[in-house]
Amino acid sequence: MNEINGRSPTAPKNRWLDKVQSSWRLLGFSPIGLLMLVLIGISPLFIKNDYGLRLMVVCLMIGTQAMAFDLTIGFINVVNFGFAAFVGIGAYTSALLAVDLGISPWIGLILGTLVAGLVGFLLGVLTLRLRGIYAAIMAWFVGLALMSLVTVNVGITRGPLGLVVPLFYDRADQILYFYIIYPIMIGTLVVLRLLTRSHFGLAFRAIGGNLGAARASGINPVKYLVMNWTIACSLAGLTGVFYASYFGILTPAMMHTKQTVEILAIAYIGGRGTLWGGLLSAFLVIPIFEYLRGLLAYRWIIYGIFLIITMIFYPGGLVGVVFWIGNSIKRLLSRRNKGS
């Protein structure tokens, strides 16, 4: 009687193992991807110079931001054009708390995330009820307004002079900061991965793809749009707090549209709607650009043209290239097996 369809029922004591297994499957890291993440994690063992480690930290930070950015543009197809301003909200919240009230940046990590998420939530509730480009432009305007507010309130934020922020540690060893941003990146990746592979992610994609069809299948669009927007904004705030207490100085320029455009470029070159594409392209693009520093402004032209070509002809981005290579290798191997 116990055997149904020839399968033995799972013993209760193994249930937790099943749960781990199924959530692992939900996470869906390929062995190569996992190896890459571990390699990044232990890279401070090999990279001894400060310059290299600094580059790694910046790559991780930009990569995390690109992943958060991709959650909105890649899934619900609304661009958060005030992204840099949300990074700035997190940064300035933690910085002002630390400077004026002496609250440690570690607590700032939580508070900055919450404040950025709250502002994102309010903006989302107000603008995401409407279709199309409206929310993007409104987010842009709100971002610009916040930047001007920070610039003119010289008494509080010191404006363009720059606010000096206490760092996480007294020492400036890059490895310490590496192991702050690395868990943040892993956490972001895992959370976003679980989110987008659950039924929430399905709803996001449905709304982004065809709103009418999504509504017809019983999805409440406002709920999911606002949820997506809030999560992306709070992650932006989180990286902002790290930015503040890593570089130690904050100017309103960090909230400028230019910064949003840079994140957008990284996310797009990585591939839309893939999450880890942003991380991959951050680790490729930023070091290459450091290397090509001699080209000055010409490298930005190449970058921009590359971005435009990606947008028009190859929306899959770098991730698309990776999959294409993987598939070609597979096909090659299977053909050889058949031949022998």
Added chain:
Amino acid sequence: MQLSGLVDLVIIGLFRGGLYALMAVGLALVFGVMNIAQFAHGEFYMIGAYVAFFGAAMLGVNPLIAWAMAVVVVFVVGVLVERSVFLPLRIRSHEGWVMNAFLLTVGISFVIQNIALAWLGPSYRGITEYWPGNISITPTLNVSADRVAAAVAAIVTIVALWLFLKSTRIGRAIRAVAQDERGATLVGINLSRIHWFTFGLSTALAGLAGAVLLPMTQAYPSVGFKPMVLSWYVVMLVGMGSISGAVVGGFIIGILESFSYYYLGGGWQDVVVLSILILILLFKPSGLFGAEVKGIWER
């Protein structure tokens, strides 16, 4: 404050507003006809400013000829951009055109700005004045001749554009496409030709604004950002795609700016204008004169 002071502020606002209207009409035109939310508008402003600078300062031609040169060059650049970037996207993109086109203009802005940076460097280039002297408008208000010329140029151009759209064959075709693309194709309008022409026209308006404002704003690679943002304020205030509304909106934003500048000092005008704008849009998302913006719950 006395009444004459208020009048002065309004006049200053109108002078500013004329140019915002000129830029905003270009934005509204390209959004209305092609559904492109143009982010690279400021870069065409920048090209116009540079061309006028090279015309007026290097070649030493008459300012009016320098302006005409700017309009022609920017028109050609605009058409080239449309043919090389938006045409391939239109062929390939099926869904989400508005968002994709918007992001594409972001990329274009990035490229043009950096070409200017690589080629001409970050230094400011400019001329002190096209025409010397001041013109007194009211007893307490003196406006430089260049500002008057700029306002006149803006108004003349807007009127000319209005006549063009109203009474010429191609102008009517442009309005037809803006109303209904499929219907326009059915009556035999060549859509592709309208698209490149409209895009060129819209960028040429931005280029003209850059050229006439050269003595005030100079020319440098990122000069276009501020005017572009301001013309976006206008377009959002009146409703996207409303061309006649954009003219009115330009003057409204100009006056708002001159008042907040006077009462609160520099730097605050952005905060004030944006706060008012955001408040208006929260209660009337379609803008003052715009067609209804579709909500998510509507069909």
